[in-house]
Amino acid sequence: MKAYDLQPTYENLLNTFTNDTIGRNSDVFHFIDILDNAEDNCSIALEGKWGSGKTFFVKQAKMVLDAHNDFLSNTCEEDRKKIKNLRASFYRNSAPELQPEVCVYYDAWENDNDDDPILSLVYTILHSTESDFSFKDTSCLKVAAGILEVFSGREWTQLIEGLKGENALDKLKQDKAVEEKVHEFLESLLPEKGNRLVIFIDELDRCKPSYAVKLLERIKHYFVDDKITFVFSVNVDELQYTIRNYYGEGFNGSRYLDRFFDLRISLPAPNMQKYYQSLGFFDRDYYYDMVCDAVIKTYHFELREIARYLRLTKIAAYEPTHSSSYHFSFADGKAVQFCLYYVVPIMIGLKVLNASKYTEFVEGRDYTPLLDVSKTVYARIFDRLLDGNETYSKREEQQGKKLVTIESKLKLVYSALFENDYTLDRRDIAIGDLEFSAETKESLLRTASLLSGYASIDKH
Secondary structure, X not given: OOOOOOOOOHHHHHHHHHHOOOOOHXXXXXXXXXHXXXXXXXXXXXXXXXXXOHHHHHHHHHHHHHHOOOOOOOOOHHHHHHHHHHHHHHOOXXXXXXXXXXXXXXXXXXXXXXXXXXXHHHHHHHHHHHHHHOOOOXXXXXXXXXXXXXXXXXXXXXXXXXXXXXOHHHHHHHHOOOOOOXXXXXXXXXXXXXXXXXXEEEOHHHOOHHHXXXXXXXXXXXXXXXXXXXXXXXXXXXXXXXXXXXXXXOOXXXXXXXXXXXXXXXXXXXXXXXXXXXXXXXXXXXXXXXXXHHHHHHOOOOHHHHHHHHHHHHHHHHHHHHOOOOOOOOHHHHHHHHHHHHHHHHHHHHHHHOHHHHHHHHOOOOOHHHHHHHOOOOHHHHHHHOOOOEEOOXXXXXXXXXXXXXXXXXXXXXXXXXXXXXXXXXXXXXXXXXXXXXXHHHHHHHHHOOOOOOOOOOOO
């Protein structure tokens, strides 16, 4: 079963960047230029909704900056050359030179069980730079260890002495506690490794309110250094909600965050055509794909939701909607076919969007999803719902046909599927050249549940 949701592994980051899979390379390059031009202490909010690809974006930005820092010890030279060439090509071989920057990625959500965020943050900086650059002496480690006493009140003499040994980093890992004068720590960190430190703070909006607030305020108080740039990749709406949960419902979360962010940059939308192409999706010859695209647009799915949605729709009904071996010749078969290429994608979309909306839909309490999606699909999809003397066209009305609306026909379809009680009324319901029955509804529900005979988990 193919997974569409790309995890931000190094291989995926590099391959996606090399092929510009979602059309964001230019955005990465422009963002890096902003980071490169920072001259003083700077905090940037990279704003985007959950699932929009923020983590992927900042990790690609880090990957490119790492490739341009020749002091970095663990970057594959072939990859470094490939990344540099891509950037040079983007600027038509006149790319502005980048200063060497030391980059650190910090997952706030992964650490929000810590007592004090500054401990894990300094630890992450130390661990990242140790693994990437290889310390030649223990001076930086000694300074980092001294930070402990300021925040914890504990004696760390033995630990500091232990830093002289080869297992210094292991001792820091065991305690996972590092604190003191952060400025001194950073001053001992950067020489011979880069000109600036760029710290990417991710998943802050998912943290416990107390941890999110403490992290922001610790950074504001202790990391005031002209050689540091902080990048917070956040869903600002959710982060404001987190802040209000901590300080109270009437608290102005937006004004509070303005204290911490010098710049707010919105993550641009991806190139959907490129993204679809990378997934082997979006063939305009098939109604099913057209409706899936319409569902994505109607519900404004982000990249993560799109990946999940397309995976489910491929499993549910790819074969009967794309293969000529399936024949739907009779009226009841045509009704099933219509449900497969129009109603099933909507039902799966509702599952991804909101489980309660899906329940309302299948329980006969809300027909509007059928109508909402219809506004962005090719109208000919609904021609089968017309009787011989009916039309959707005012021009054909003048020729003697009865003018009806797509909405009125979709209401009839919805009633036939989810409102009619076939146990009381055994008669099938005819709409246009389609014939709906209890079996139609049963087939529809099974297909949307991925447990029908149509379900397939092959390599499509």
